[in-house]
Structure formats: C-alpha cells, structure tokens
Amino acid sequence: MTLVETKTPRDHGGGLDAAMARWGGDRSDWIDLSTGINPVPYPVTALPEHAWTALPDKAAQAALLDAARRFWRVPEQAAILAAPGASALIARIPALATAAGVDIPEPTYNEHAAAFLAQGWQRTQEEATARVLVHPNNPTGQIWTANDLTAPLTIVDESFCDIAPDQSLIAHSADPGRIVLKSFGKFWGLAGMRLGFAIGNPALIERLNDLSGPWAVSCPALHIGALALQDPQWADETRNRLQQDSERLDRLMLSKGADLAGGTPLFRLYKVSDAKVWQERLASKHIWSRIFPYSETFLRLGLPAPDRWDQLEAAL
Numbered sequence: 001m002t003l004v005e006t007k008t009p010r011d012h013g014g015g016l017d018a019a020m021a022r023w024g025g026d027r028s029d030w031i032d033l034s035t036g037i038n039p040v041p042y043p044v045t046a047l048p049e050h051a052w053t054a055l056p057d058k059a060a061q062a063a064l065l066d067a068a069r070r071f072w073r074v075p076e077q078a079a080i081l082a083a084p085g086a087s088a089l090i091a092r093i094p095a096l097a098t099a100a101g102v103d104i105p106e107p108t109y110n111e112h113a114a115a116f117l118a119q120g121w122q123r124t125q126e127e128a129t130a131r132v133l134v135h136p137n138n139p140t141g142q143i144w145t146a147n148d149l150t151a152p153l154t155i156v157d158e159s160f161c162d163i164a165p166d167q168s169l170i171a172h173s174a175d176p177g178r179i180v181l182k183s184f185g186k187f188w189g190l191a192g193m194r195l196g197f198a199i200g201n202p203a204l205i206e207r208l209n210d211l212s213g214p215w216a217v218s219c220p221a222l223h224i225g226a227l228a229l230q231d232p233q234w235a236d237e238t239r240n241r242l243q244q245d246s247e248r249l250d251r252l253m254l255s256k257g258a259d260l261a262g263g264t265p266l267f268r269l270y271k272v273s274d275a276k277v278w279q280e281r282l283a284s285k286h287i288w289s290r291i292f293p294y295s296e297t298f299l300r301l302g303l304p305a306p307d308r309w310d311q312l313e314a315a316l
Contacts, residue, residue: 016288025286031308034290036138036160036267038238039305041189042228051219060222067229068197072165072182077174079205082217082225086159086183086196087111092211093179094119094130096204097153103128107294109138109157129153135169136160139269139292139300140262143167152177153204159183159196163239163265173199179208184221186266187238188228195221242266245303256316258299267302275299285315 016032065080074080083089094102094116101124102116112132113123121130131151135144135158143164144156149172156169158180173180179200185191195217198208217225228234242265249268250260258270272278275291278299282289290300304312 019283019288023283023286030286030288031304031311032288033302033304033312034288034300035191036186036264036300036302037191038187038189038242038266039303039308040238040241042224042231042234044190044224045227047220047223051223054219056215056217056219056222060219060226061217064217064222064226064229067226068182068199071229071232071235072168072170072199074170074199075174077202078170078199079202081198081205081209081212082222083196083198083212084216084218084221085185085194086157086181088194088212088216089181089196089198089208090157091115091118092208093155093198094121095211096207097129100129101127102130102132103151104132105137107137107139107292108132108134109159112155112157130155132157134159136164136167136264137262139267139290139298141264141269142262144169146172149175149178153179155179155181157181159186160264160266162187162235163242170199174201176201177204179204184225184228187235190224190228193221193224194218195225239265242303248309249301249303252313252316253301261298263300267300270299270301271297272299273297282315285311287312287315 016027016030020030061082064082068080090111099120102121103125104113104123128151130153132155133144133148135156136142138160146169154177158168161168170180172178179198182197182199184195185193198205246265246268253270254260258272261271262269275295275297279289279291292298
C-alpha cells in the first residue's frame with residue numbers, strides 16, 4: 001500500500017471577521033464571496049411557538065425525512081438520517097469501519113481528510129478500504145460517476161449537487177458500503193440553520209444514528225427543512241437564477257484577465273496570475289474571496305446577492 005502525506009491544512013471559506021479586522025468596515029459593507037452559499041436563501045416564515053420551547057418530536061423528524069426522500073428520489077431500500085449539518089456526519093463517518101487506508105482525490109474539501117486522519121486512517125491511492133468523492137468537487141467542480149464508487153466504504157459528498165440533480169449518484173445509495181451526503185445550507189442558502197443528511201445503506205445509517213444521539217436536529221431546522229424540501233418550484237427557479245448569475249460572473253472575471261478553471265453554479269474557480277494579490281485587492285474594496293494553500297493561482301468566488309453586483313463590478 002502506497003501512503004501519501006497525512007497532514008492536511010484545514011482552511012475554509014468564511015472568516016469575514018478577520019478580513020474586517022484588517023481592512024475595516026462593518027459586516028453590511030462586505031460581500032462574502034468566499035463560500036459557495038446561495039446568496040438568495042429560501043424564505044423563512046414565522047415558526048410555530050413550540051419550535052422554540054419543545055424537544056423535537058418523532059412526527060416532525062418523520063415529516064422531514066419523508067420530504068427528503070421525495071425530493072431526492074431516494075431508493076426505497078436506502079435509509080436517511082438528518083443531522084446538524086453535513087460536517088457533523090463527516091466527523092463521525094470514519095468510525096464506521098476499522099481504520100486503514102482512505103482514498104480522497106485532491107484538491108477537495110479538506111474536512112473529509114481531517115476526519116479520517118483524526119481517527120487513525122492513512123491517506124492512500126491504492127487498495128483503499130474507504131473512498132471519499134466530493135460530487136461535484138469543491139473547488140474544481142469535477143463530476144464523478146458510478147464507476148468511481150470503488151471502495152468497500154464509499155462516501156459521496158453531494159453538498160453542491162442540488163444545482164444538477166440529474167448528476168446525483170443517489171440511485172446507488174442503498175448499495176452495501178455506500179453513503180451519500182446532502183447539505184441543506186448551500187443550495188437553500190441557510191447555512192446557519194445547520195442541517196445535513198446521510199442517505200445510504202441501512203446498516204451504515206443505523207450505526208451513524210447510534211453515534212448521533214437523540215434530538216440531533218433542532219425543531220426550527222426540522223420545520224423549515226420540511227417546508228423547503230416540499231417546494232420544487234423554488235428549487236427549479238433557483239437553479240435557473242444560479243446558472244444565469246454564474247455565467248454573468250464568468251463574463252465579468254474573464255473580461256478582467258482571469259481564466260475559468262472550474263466550479264459549479266454556486267461558486268466559480270478562476271486561475272489568475274497571483275491569487276493573493278487578487279484577494280487583497282478585492283478585500284480593500286470589502287469583497288472577501290477564497291484562495292488555497294496549495295495553489296498560488298486559484299481564486300474561488302461565490303455569487304453576490306442581486307443588489308451587490310455593482311459593488312463587485314466596481315471593485316474589479
């Protein structure tokens with residue numbers, strides 16, 4: 001077994017507070033394009049009073065899971081588990097198998113590697129017991145196929161796949177050793193609500209559930225999540241808007257000398273001459289972007305809200 005470097009930096013988007021401390025301004029002055037979160041979130045209506053005063057009940061949990069099963073067209077044989085964000089699931093998944101070698105193609109979202117390494121696994125590209133595929137990949141946008149589900153334990157992170165539901169690998173989620181992750185915060189733009197899902201082989205999902213404990217998802221998240229997952233019209237309209245806005249961002253960036261290197265309709269990856277220089281120039285205009293420790297040329301941008309395009313165009 002050929003092992004590769006086991007230390008992975010855990011850098012992330014966000015961190016707007018640190019940018020504000022250096023370049024000034026209030027939060028309202030800034031456009032945070034460092035994440036791939038939909039800038040037009042699902043509209044949250046008033047919550048019932050019991051959402052704040054009662055423990056989550058089984059009926060509310062069942063309503064959320066039923067809505068998720070219908071929205072994602074989950075195979076009947078697959079099981080679903082809701083959690084307080086996909087990150088909570090990512091941290092627990094390595095405990096589902098005896099630590100050995102895990103294949104995580106890079107570059108990609110680094111919390112998967114951090115979770116496996118923290119529980120005694122080692123990175124490998126050969127004879128892997130586990131494999132993690134971020135689909136579409138963050139930050140490159142690479143799409144994987146069923147032929148890539150090769151390890152006995154294969155996790156498919158579809159946190160950004162709701163922009164392209166026809167590409168989902170959910171049809172394989174009931175197979176032995178398979179787990180598909182869904183993030184509610186990205187596409188629906190409600191990252192602060194902390195809601196995510198594991199969909200997969202019932203034996204694996206049952207073990208994840210045992211590791212999660214009771215009342216893992218709050219009543220507000222159960223209520224809002226169920227409503228949103230029963231609103232396919234909003235989802236269709238959002239996909240159309242995200243596609244149009246991502247194309248607009250591409251035209252703007254390419255006109256300023258950047259090259260398109262990948263991405264999805266929720267975020268775009270560009271190749272520039274010096275990513276750090278670009279980030280600092282944008283930050284001086286109160287626009288926060290994402291750069292990466294493994295590349296001097298990759299710059300990732302999310303989409304601005306509809307009323308903030310002028311600020312971005314002026315900064316560029």
